[in-house]
Amino acid sequence: MTEAEQEALRTRVIELEALLGVGNDDVSRLLTVLDATPQQCEIVGFMMKRAVATRDALLTVLFGNRPECDHPEPKLIDVQMVKVKRALEKVGIKVQTEWGYGGWSLSRADKAKLKAMMAGEAPAAALAFGA
Numbered sequence: 001m002t003e004a005e006q007e008a009l010r011t012r013v014i015e016l017e018a019l020l021g022v023g024n025d026d027v028s029r030l031l032t033v034l035d036a037t038p039q040q041c042e043i044v045g046f047m048m049k050r051a052v053a054t055r056d057a058l059l060t061v062l063f064g065n066r067p068e069c070d071h072p073e074p075k076l077i078d079v080q081m082v083k084v085k086r087a088l089e090k091v092g093i094k095v096q097t098e099w100g101y102g103g104w105s106l107s108r109a110d111k112a113k114l115k116a117m118m119a120g121e122a123p124a125a126a127l128a129f130g131a
Helices: 003-020 026-033 038-049 055-063 075-089 108-118 124-128
Strands: 095-098 103-106
Touching (some): 026 108, 038 055, 038 075, 038 103, 038 108, 055 075, 055 103, 103 108
Antiparallel strands (some): 095 103
């Protein structure tokens, strides 16, 4: 494989990670804002980049690189979402259940609040109380 082909593949991987909402530093920034685990922050990061985060999509993003025999039960996503909802509620963000899609979403306003918190533009406590 030539160096140009390798560079093209690296660029494509970066593009695909961005589309999926993984492979970036959103998780580390969310860890400074939320009382949540890295995996839960990865779920939030994915939700920020999607209109609806479905159970299947979250399973793929979180566990798609594992061998087939090491995939967890889909119910794990439901359990993690309970914890994600709790962590987001602490900072004034509400997760909406998307019935019929098998997924969850964040409103545009809540995504903007989270981005502001991640950028350090507003303290999490102030946003939780609408300041």
